[in-house]
Amino acid sequence: MYGALTDEQYLTSTARDAGVMTAVLTRHPLTTPVPSCPGWDLAELGGHLGVIHRWARDSLASDSPPDEGQPPSREELAGWYRDSADALLSALRAARSDDPCWGFGPHPRTVRFWLRRQAHETCIHAWDAANAVGAPPAIAADLAADGLDEVAGMFYPRQIRLGRREPLGVALAFAATDVGRVSVLGEGEPVATVSGSAEQLLLGLWRRRDLAALLADGDVRMDGDTAVAHAVLAEQLTP
Template identity: 40%
Template sequence: MDNARLADGLHEHTAGFAAAVENADPATMVPTCPEWPLRTLTGHIGQAHRWAASIVRDGPSPVPDPFDADPGAPEKWSAWLREGAEELEAAVRAAGDTPVWTFFGPQPARFWLRRMLHDTVVHHADAALTTSRAFTVAPDVAADAISEWLEVLSDPTTATLNPAFAELRGTGQTLLLNPDDADPGWHITRSPDGVRWTRATKPADVTLTGPVQNLLLVFSRRRPAQSVAVTGDEALAAHWLAHTAA
């Protein structure tokens, strides 16, 4: 996905998030983000976009606490969220190919555009599930979100950020995410050194099959595994999902 597509997706899902929380009670708890009310979820989105923009412009800064974010009055949430997404896109455009700080070492500024897009996609789903609004994500965005999350999980740095991710190491167990509306799938191996993966559709110990949107929602633990077809070692799939809570 090029920068223009990433930016389009960011704006689309920021707007979708804003629509999902419109007229909702800010104190409503978000089932898929335990302990977060909608106000905190909204604050996190705008805060994260601005934080990523500041990294691109000025370098690293401490990860902000979502409970410190102030999205303002609910009737102003949409504009506030839109401004944060626009700020991030502008920062990335200005940075061009200049490497910037990331958790995984210097990378092009587009890293943060992509990371924030997919964080927004998943939290858009959180908001929609909370307020019973419709949620859709384009297949190319959903597919890239799965790939991006696997890139994060397979980086050795990730286990140092969240010890639960170290439990994804294994002795060769394999999982396949098999989309029935895209090609190919994602073949994942739990190796002693960590997670390894490739875009391929081939036999695995457990296979999850369904639309790529559903696979993303299951993979990100926004929908139960029963939302897709699971064949093979169901305990292996359950273990994976239990240890990938971000």
């Protein structure tokens, strides 16, 4: 249920992207704005991700939501973030993926939820950080395709469950052409298909790339009921 990648692939991805985040926080001014997270600078981005790492680590040993902490001063942030990521990775490696724990995904709630979730959380925010200071690294196609499945199968239904949005009432298919995988978001049979690389589709769903611009440039293609598809893509589908 919790993803198509192996435990080790998720861990490797989290470790790699945590390294990207640590490097950016260490080498660049923390006052640097983060365009893909409007209103945040690098310090706020790093503080957010470090808090989430610690919250996820604490969730592994809990059957209820743990308290969220606070980031330290900016002077301590880079080292604190590195320690946060290291502690999370150590806890994930020490746990068994089928051990029960608290999580906000569908049941059964196990450590594997956090293996997957932290890989994607770290991936997107490492992209945010690297994009703020230069060219971001490419997102691996298999990880990005799994991220599309996570949005369609976990985040979108969660938004509805929490009352943050109404059901779409229609469905779109997202076809990751570089890996040959399709994720269906919404209700019923898809009325249209949005096709492109897994990375471009994932960044579009998370509003890191403008899907309308990608469509106009030909990087992403749309087939089917394009009017409905455009209306759906204009909606807030992720937190």
